[in-house]
Amino acid sequence: xxxxxxxxIDYENTLKxxxxxxxxxxxxxxxxxxxTGIAFSFSEEKGIPVNSFVIGFLGLIVTVGIIxxxxxxxxxxxxLIGRAxxxxxxxx
Numbered sequence: 397x398x399x400x401x402x403x404x405i406d407y408e409n410t411l412k413x414x415x416x417x418x419x420x421x422x423x424x425x426x427x428x429x430x431x432t433g434i435a436f437s438f439s440e441e442k443g444i445p446v447n448s449f450v451i452g453f454l455g456l457i458v459t460v461g462i463i464x465x466x467x468x469x470x471x472x473x474x475x476l477i478g479r480a481x482x483x484x485x486x487x488x
Contacts, residue, residue, distance in 0.1 A: 400487060407483040410476055417473045424462055431458060 435451050 403483050403487045407480060407487055410480045410483060414473065414476050414480065417469055417476070421466065421469060424466065428459075428462070431455075 432455070435455055439448060439451055
């Protein structure tokens with residue numbers, strides 16, 4: 397197997413991973429409204445303030461977790477884009 401063939405295989409795998417990271421991002425985006433709907437279904441109109449606080453706090457924790465995950469995902473994504481550009485120069 398030549399170097400050029402190895403670069404092409406690496407390029408194809410890099411592109412697959414880029415698309416996978418994009419797919420994860422959109423799945424997380426779709427999860428937020430679903431989780432919000434579940435949280436609202438557990439809240440009562442005249443509920444105990446502590447319950448509202450707990451639901452709000454859990455929502456905050458989940459949102460911060462998604463933000464951190466998305467930031468890390470973005471770092472990996474940007475690195476893969478740079479790698480793909482470098483492989484394009486070598487292969488094509």
